[in-house]
Amino acid sequence: MASQCLSIRRRCVQTAEAAAEVLNCPFRVENGLCEWLMKSWYPTDPREQMCGESVWEVYPSCEGTYPQLYKELEYPESDDKMRERLYKAMRHIVGDGHGAAGLNFGSVLVIGHASGIDALCDSLVGDVDTPPFPFCGLTSMQKASDGSWSMTSGLEQNFLSQGHTLSDVKPSFVPLPGTKATSGLAGMDKDGDGTLTRGEWMSEFHEDAHPDHDEHHA
Numbered sequence: 001m002a003s004q005c006l007s008i009r010r011r012c013v014q015t016a017e018a019a020a021e022v023l024n025c026p027f028r029v030e031n032g033l034c035e036w037l038m039k040s041w042y043p044t045d046p047r048e049q050m051c052g053e054s055v056w057e058v059y060p061s062c063e064g065t066y067p068q069l070y071k072e073l074e075y076p077e078s079d080d081k082m083r084e085r086l087y088k089a090m091r092h093i094v095g096d097g098h099g100a101a102g103l104n105f106g107s108v109l110v111i112g113h114a115s116g117i118d119a120l121c122d123s124l125v126g127d128v129d130t131p132p133f134p135f136c137g138l139t140s141m142q143k144a145s146d147g148s149w150s151m152t153s154g155l156e157q158n159f160l161s162q163g164h165t166l167s168d169v170k171p172s173f174v175p176l177p178g179t180k181a182t183s184g185l186a187g188m189d190k191d192g193d194g195t196l197t198r199g200e201w202m203s204e205f206h207e208d209a210h211p212d213h214d215e216h217h218a
Helices: 010-023 052-057 079-093 114-124 198-204
Strands: 003-006 027-029 108-111 138-143 149-156
Touching: 003 010, 010 027, 010 108, 079 108, 079 114, 114 138, 114 149
Parallel strands: 003 027, 003 108
Antiparallel strands: 138 149
Protein backbone atom coordinates (compact mmCIF):
# COMPACT_ATOMS: atom_id res chain seq x y z
CA MET A 1 0.00 0.00 0.00
CA ALA A 2 1.63 3.25 -1.14
CA SER A 3 -0.77 5.70 0.51
CA GLN A 4 -4.24 6.42 1.89
CA CYS A 5 -6.43 9.37 0.91
CA LEU A 6 -9.69 10.18 2.61
CA SER A 7 -12.48 12.59 3.41
CA ILE A 8 -12.17 15.05 6.27
CA ARG A 9 -15.23 13.60 8.03
CA ARG A 10 -14.39 12.08 11.40
CA ARG A 11 -15.57 8.52 10.68
CA CYS A 12 -13.28 8.38 7.64
CA VAL A 13 -10.32 9.64 9.66
CA GLN A 14 -10.98 7.02 12.33
CA THR A 15 -11.10 4.29 9.69
CA ALA A 16 -7.84 5.51 8.16
CA GLU A 17 -6.10 5.61 11.54
CA ALA A 18 -7.05 1.98 12.18
CA ALA A 19 -5.94 0.98 8.67
CA ALA A 20 -2.64 2.81 9.13
CA GLU A 21 -1.78 0.67 12.12
CA VAL A 22 -2.30 -2.52 10.12
CA LEU A 23 -0.84 -1.38 6.79
CA ASN A 24 2.01 0.66 8.29
CA CYS A 25 1.00 3.42 5.90
CA PRO A 26 0.21 7.07 6.72
CA PHE A 27 -2.94 8.74 5.44
CA ARG A 28 -3.66 12.03 3.69
CA VAL A 29 -6.79 14.12 4.17
CA GLU A 30 -8.31 15.51 0.96
CA ASN A 31 -11.20 17.96 1.32
CA GLY A 32 -12.26 17.07 -2.20
CA LEU A 33 -13.39 13.62 -0.98
CA CYS A 34 -15.88 15.10 1.49
CA GLU A 35 -19.45 13.83 1.40
CA TRP A 36 -22.29 15.71 -0.27
CA LEU A 37 -22.82 19.05 1.47
CA MET A 38 -26.54 19.48 0.93
CA LYS A 39 -29.02 21.16 3.22
CA SER A 40 -31.11 18.10 4.11
CA TRP A 41 -27.99 16.55 5.68
CA TYR A 42 -26.45 19.81 6.88
CA PRO A 43 -29.14 22.42 7.72
CA THR A 44 -26.36 24.80 8.76
CA ASP A 45 -23.00 25.40 7.14
CA PRO A 46 -20.62 22.65 8.41
CA ARG A 47 -17.43 23.98 6.87
CA GLU A 48 -16.17 25.74 9.99
CA GLN A 49 -15.94 22.32 11.65
CA MET A 50 -13.79 20.91 8.85
CA CYS A 51 -10.11 21.32 9.68
CA GLY A 52 -8.36 19.13 7.14
CA GLU A 53 -5.08 20.98 7.49
CA SER A 54 -4.81 20.29 11.24
CA VAL A 55 -5.86 16.62 11.48
CA TRP A 56 -2.19 15.64 11.77
CA GLU A 57 -2.05 17.43 15.13
CA VAL A 58 -4.51 14.89 16.59
CA TYR A 59 -3.85 11.74 14.55
CA PRO A 60 -0.16 10.80 14.36
CA SER A 61 -0.63 8.69 11.23
CA CYS A 62 -1.79 11.71 9.22
CA GLU A 63 0.70 13.09 6.70
CA GLY A 64 0.46 16.82 7.31
CA THR A 65 2.58 17.88 4.33
CA TYR A 66 0.11 16.67 1.67
CA PRO A 67 -1.08 19.65 -0.47
CA GLN A 68 -4.86 19.33 -0.72
CA LEU A 69 -6.45 19.96 -4.10
CA TYR A 70 -9.51 21.58 -2.52
CA LYS A 71 -8.83 24.28 0.05
CA GLU A 72 -12.45 25.44 0.16
CA LEU A 73 -15.76 23.60 -0.39
CA GLU A 74 -19.08 24.95 -1.64
CA TYR A 75 -22.18 24.97 0.54
CA PRO A 76 -24.91 24.14 -0.18
CA GLU A 77 -23.73 21.85 -2.95
CA SER A 78 -25.65 20.50 -5.93
CA ASP A 79 -25.31 16.91 -7.15
CA ASP A 80 -23.47 18.09 -10.26
CA LYS A 81 -21.01 20.12 -8.18
CA MET A 82 -20.39 17.19 -5.86
CA ARG A 83 -19.69 14.85 -8.79
CA GLU A 84 -17.37 17.41 -10.41
CA ARG A 85 -15.46 17.82 -7.15
CA LEU A 86 -15.07 14.08 -6.58
CA TYR A 87 -14.03 13.53 -10.20
CA LYS A 88 -11.26 16.11 -9.95
CA ALA A 89 -10.14 14.90 -6.52
CA MET A 90 -9.82 11.29 -7.64
CA ARG A 91 -7.88 12.21 -10.78
CA HIS A 92 -5.59 14.34 -8.63
CA ILE A 93 -5.01 11.56 -6.09
CA VAL A 94 -3.78 9.08 -8.72
CA GLY A 95 -1.99 11.83 -10.66
CA ASP A 96 -0.14 14.86 -9.34
CA GLY A 97 -1.29 14.18 -5.78
CA HIS A 98 0.55 10.86 -5.81
CA GLY A 99 3.78 12.35 -7.07
CA ALA A 100 5.41 13.78 -10.17
CA ALA A 101 4.88 10.57 -12.16
CA GLY A 102 1.39 9.83 -10.85
CA LEU A 103 0.33 6.38 -9.70
CA ASN A 104 2.73 4.06 -11.52
CA PHE A 105 3.37 1.71 -8.61
CA GLY A 106 1.76 0.64 -5.37
CA SER A 107 -1.86 1.13 -4.39
CA VAL A 108 -3.98 3.90 -2.91
CA LEU A 109 -6.74 3.26 -0.39
CA VAL A 110 -9.45 5.92 -0.82
CA ILE A 111 -11.91 6.21 2.07
CA GLY A 112 -15.07 8.11 1.21
CA HIS A 113 -18.85 8.17 1.39
CA ALA A 114 -21.78 6.33 -0.19
CA SER A 115 -22.99 9.41 -2.05
CA GLY A 116 -19.73 9.67 -3.97
CA ILE A 117 -18.88 6.08 -4.93
CA ASP A 118 -20.43 6.45 -8.38
CA ALA A 119 -18.47 9.61 -9.22
CA LEU A 120 -15.17 8.27 -7.85
CA CYS A 121 -15.41 5.13 -9.97
CA ASP A 122 -16.61 7.02 -13.03
CA SER A 123 -13.63 9.37 -12.84
CA LEU A 124 -11.24 6.52 -13.65
CA VAL A 125 -13.26 3.77 -15.32
CA GLY A 126 -15.91 5.87 -17.06
CA ASP A 127 -19.59 5.12 -17.67
CA VAL A 128 -20.10 3.47 -14.28
CA ASP A 129 -23.53 3.06 -12.70
CA THR A 130 -22.78 2.34 -9.06
CA PRO A 131 -25.61 2.72 -6.56
CA PRO A 132 -25.40 4.33 -3.12
CA PHE A 133 -24.22 1.77 -0.60
CA PRO A 134 -25.29 1.49 3.05
CA PHE A 135 -21.91 0.97 4.67
CA CYS A 136 -18.49 -0.71 4.51
CA GLY A 137 -18.44 -1.44 0.77
CA LEU A 138 -15.07 -2.16 -0.84
CA THR A 139 -14.52 -1.40 -4.53
CA SER A 140 -11.21 -1.85 -6.36
CA MET A 141 -9.89 -0.45 -9.63
CA GLN A 142 -6.70 -1.31 -11.45
CA LYS A 143 -4.52 0.68 -13.82
CA ALA A 144 -3.24 -1.10 -16.94
CA SER A 145 0.11 -0.54 -18.62
CA ASP A 146 -1.57 1.64 -21.27
CA GLY A 147 -2.92 3.98 -18.57
CA SER A 148 -6.53 2.80 -18.73
CA TRP A 149 -8.48 1.75 -15.63
CA SER A 150 -10.86 -1.13 -14.99
CA MET A 151 -13.04 -2.10 -12.06
CA THR A 152 -11.88 -5.39 -10.58
CA SER A 153 -14.47 -5.63 -7.78
CA GLY A 154 -17.50 -3.63 -6.80
CA LEU A 155 -19.19 -3.00 -3.46
CA GLU A 156 -17.82 -6.11 -1.76
CA GLN A 157 -18.72 -6.84 1.85
CA ASN A 158 -17.44 -10.38 2.15
CA PHE A 159 -14.61 -9.18 4.36
CA LEU A 160 -17.04 -8.28 7.15
CA SER A 161 -17.21 -10.78 10.00
CA GLN A 162 -20.27 -9.19 11.62
CA GLY A 163 -23.38 -7.32 10.57
CA HIS A 164 -25.04 -7.40 7.15
CA THR A 165 -23.33 -9.25 4.34
CA LEU A 166 -24.74 -8.16 1.00
CA SER A 167 -22.82 -10.57 -1.22
CA ASP A 168 -25.40 -10.43 -4.03
CA VAL A 169 -24.88 -6.76 -4.88
CA LYS A 170 -25.22 -6.02 -8.58
CA PRO A 171 -23.78 -2.97 -10.39
CA SER A 172 -27.13 -1.21 -10.83
CA PHE A 173 -28.83 -1.59 -7.46
CA VAL A 174 -28.33 -2.47 -3.82
CA PRO A 175 -30.57 -4.91 -1.90
CA LEU A 176 -32.03 -3.21 1.12
CA PRO A 177 -30.44 -4.47 4.36
CA GLY A 178 -33.76 -4.35 6.16
CA THR A 179 -37.11 -2.62 6.48
CA LYS A 180 -36.42 -0.75 9.70
CA ALA A 181 -37.19 2.93 9.34
CA THR A 182 -33.92 3.73 11.07
CA SER A 183 -31.98 2.34 8.11
CA GLY A 184 -33.04 5.38 6.09
CA LEU A 185 -33.23 3.22 2.96
CA ALA A 186 -36.59 1.45 3.06
CA GLY A 187 -38.50 4.69 2.57
CA MET A 188 -36.51 5.46 -0.59
CA ASP A 189 -37.58 2.21 -2.30
CA LYS A 190 -40.28 3.94 -4.37
CA ASP A 191 -41.54 0.86 -6.23
CA GLY A 192 -41.29 -1.46 -3.22
CA ASP A 193 -39.26 -4.12 -5.04
CA GLY A 194 -36.71 -4.51 -2.24
CA THR A 195 -33.84 -2.86 -4.13
CA LEU A 196 -32.62 0.70 -4.19
CA THR A 197 -31.49 2.20 -7.49
CA ARG A 198 -29.47 5.39 -7.79
CA GLY A 199 -32.49 7.01 -9.48
CA GLU A 200 -34.69 6.26 -6.47
CA TRP A 201 -32.01 7.47 -4.09
CA MET A 202 -31.44 10.69 -6.04
CA SER A 203 -35.14 11.49 -6.28
CA GLU A 204 -35.23 11.69 -2.48
CA PHE A 205 -32.83 14.63 -2.58
CA HIS A 206 -33.96 16.27 -5.81
CA GLU A 207 -34.74 19.62 -4.26
CA ASP A 208 -31.52 19.69 -2.25
CA ALA A 209 -29.54 18.80 -5.36
CA HIS A 210 -30.63 22.14 -6.87
CA PRO A 211 -30.18 24.69 -4.06
CA ASP A 212 -30.37 27.62 -6.47
CA HIS A 213 -33.84 26.61 -7.60
CA ASP A 214 -36.41 29.26 -6.68
CA GLU A 215 -39.36 28.05 -4.63
CA HIS A 216 -42.62 29.94 -4.68
CA HIS A 217 -45.22 29.38 -1.99
CA ALA A 218 -48.79 30.60 -2.14
